[in-house]
Amino acid sequence: MSLDFDTRFEPAYGQAVPIADGVVRLTANNPSPFTFHGTNSYIVGKDTLAVIDPGPDDDAHLDALMRFIAGRPVSHILVSHTHRDHSPLAARLKTLTGAKTVAEGPHRTARALRLGEVPALDASSDTDFVPDLAIGDSGLVDGDGWALRAVLTPGHAANHAAFALEGTGILFSADHVMAWSTSIVAPPDGAMSDYMASLDRLIERDDRFYLPGHGGLVTAPQKFVRGLKAHRKMRERAILERLAAGDRSIPDIVKAIYRDTDPRLFGAASLSVLAHLEDLVGTGRVVSDGAPSLEATYAPAP
Template structure:
């Protein structure tokens, strides 16, 4: 979701649902048939290793996709199921795969918001959350998860969700990055589920790592990933500057800011754009740059704190 040309997006992703594609030795991917403005062509699940394998992000509640994954590993043993985060397009199918394989489930933890809800907020704003998910093993940043032919390191990347966890394969210099970084679009950061402060910190942290190939939860892989992450950081900084530029002209609500900043946006994405603007405003209010009456919420009005 973006109105800008400063990020080299790649929307060339011809993979068809249910097809097993080996993209690198030891890495296969299978696309779920759940396309939408938010999921692009659908959720991508990954199979790591050969013989004894891990499955990353089983996807939404979709029996056909579970069957495709199980068919892809026929004759092999699934020893681990890893989940990057608890949105409904990533984790609900976990129960099917665990029932079929008996493999333990690894993830950061159950779904939770990035901050407490304000009084005026309703829990329905997180309708995309999988609140039933519970991992067998809760992994922490830096934990090593090892199989027979692979070793993945947990990399805490909160921001898109509070419990977002990427899984790096340092030996291959690649990372299964979930929804934190996507090649086809920017990621949505929607409070209170997400946090722009956490998201930006996670982006900066990724630039300190060695992995330079990302496999994302949607769309194609991202080569030269460090350069791409720096593009994303600059994009978010430019988005913040655009918000401040508009507020310099006077107080505004979030729909007004979206209209000023997201020129030509797909109308189906205006709500999500509003939450991304809110994420920036939360950060700006916290830093004392922007002011609002009461809590920084989606229905609030915002102005520069210096009164200009």
């Protein structure tokens, strides 16, 4: 199955881009290899509004959001996960609007930290954010003419949630599924087993299109998510093949299987290989000397 990424995107910083009836997108000016052109915030509703992913703590982006809101009541600020490109602006937006913040929960890692372990994504995690309302799977928040249902999708982050706009076929997929790139899955912040289960979760749904946290729409989402799953399975096979061929370390495996990757992303690639190895060790297909880590050595299970 082929996986076609769509990297066409016009961020239109500072402008509210209409996407669907009662849905606009505002992109923050925080481009990077990890955020593409920047973080997408979405505003839902016409009279009473909801903001999905306010974004990084950025003055210009806050001004753009407030200009579009234009004094209308904002009832909820929904946060997909607690990474610094998504949640920090919630605090100032809440002060200005009085809206209630909603998320699965505060920041946490997918597994308990080992003694002395610093999570790889620590610098990009927002540990200050605590939602007013901790929403569970299928939890609903609603306003004038709209209702948003939480679809918990851990993997990229342990507290990652997507939100379905009821009755429209629109899913705000945040960083779980994006059209321009695969999602970063890096232990201990995220977990490959969770990520794969969250892809299955979306395959079971019948959404029409996704509005991600970075880049443009995911059209034909079922086919795309199947492609993402196949892509990870292919990477898993490639890792098993490298181990069978004698590679024993993550740097050796990365060098062999990420030949076409931007070198700035080698760190992320290493974490992705670690995520696969953690899953492979957990399911008994690979052995490691001690707990799986970037420095550990690995071998096929006997």
